Amino acid sequence: MLIDPALWPKLHGASTHFPMALAMAAALFDGLGFVWPKSSPHKAQLHAAGYCTIILGALGTFPAVLSGLFMTRGEVLGHDALLLHHLFVWPSFAGLVGLGVWRALVNDQASPRSFAIYLVVLFLTAGLMAGAGYWGGELLLNS
Numbered sequence: 001m002l003i004d005p006a007l008w009p010k011l012h013g014a015s016t017h018f019p020m021a022l023a024m025a026a027a028l029f030d031g032l033g034f035v036w037p038k039s040s041p042h043k044a045q046l047h048a049a050g051y052c053t054i055i056l057g058a059l060g061t062f063p064a065v066l067s068g069l070f071m072t073r074g075e076v077l078g079h080d081a082l083l084l085h086h087l088f089v090w091p092s093f094a095g096l097v098g099l100g101v102w103r104a105l106v107n108d109q110a111s112p113r114s115f116a117i118y119l120v121v122l123f124l125t126a127g128l129m130a131g132a133g134y135w136g137g138e139l140l141l142n143s
Helices: 007-035 042-071 080-106 112-141
Strands: none
Touching: 007 042, 007 080, 007 112, 042 080, 080 112
């Protein structure tokens, strides 16, 4: 192997924080933008921040997932804490990538109803990512 196996946990730990934080920031910005008064110029700025953070968060999932797969030698489920970690990781990965793609395609052309559905899925995804982070931390602390 050309790369030291001890590198993968460090890369994984470093790369996972970005999509988690960006997903939560996107939920905050887009949630505030959704309830902000229409007459305020801040509404568009909040949605622009939500757009940027969801796109960057979706892109950031790929290094996190790839480093995790290298670290576990391709094990997609595992057992014990790793299984619990992966039960949160895979839906949050799919959710964040799907939300990023949807947002890139739709941008500000979404109806209020479809954007409300997007927000529900975004908050669910952010919660799943928090769960994945918790179980990832348990893996580190109990190993």
